[in-house]
Amino acid sequence: MKKITPLCFISLLLSLPFIIFYQPWVNALPPTPRHASPEQLEKTVRYLTQTVHPRSADNIDNLNRSAEYIKEVFVSSGARVTAQDVPIAGGPYKNIVADYGPADGPLIIIGAHYDSVSSYENDQLTYTPGADDNASGVAGLLELARLLQQQAPKTGVQLVAYASEEPPFFRSDEMGSAVHAASLERPVRLMIALEMIGYYDSA
Structure with a gap:
């Protein structure tokens, strides 16, 4: 049995809006293919790792700038966007939540955290690019x-950018994802966490 490569997995993941939500009429013409933009992927990574670096818990201004950048993209995609407070010391920290499709019924949630880690090495604080x-x-x-902007899903989809996932909040109820999960009132059909999907050098 062939193993799926990481690049194929990422391609399949970015095809989710088409695979899951497109339901053609009988005899309908095939839809225009939709593709992720490698240029936009790189632009986002460069912004987060260079313009607003570092994004650790003690750099609240950069975290807020990151959240605002994410919010602007969500708003431009036509989503219903909210900023969810993560009420922990040192904040304010915010999850940025974008809703697409029906406002009730089951949800598909896809999330990624936007903070990065810091650590002490030889008694010196160091920051990773993240x-x-x-x-x-x-x-x-x-x-x-951006792909969901092109066709509204028939099932509710929620994209969430999580705050406070890295230490000192990791594995605690103060993680942004934990706060978000505790607030959900709709049934969740599926949750996918986008974590470290850029290990390879090709988009």
């Missing part, structure tokens, strides 16, 4: 937003 972990996931999330 390119793979997790600017790459955010780039994929924003490309899904």
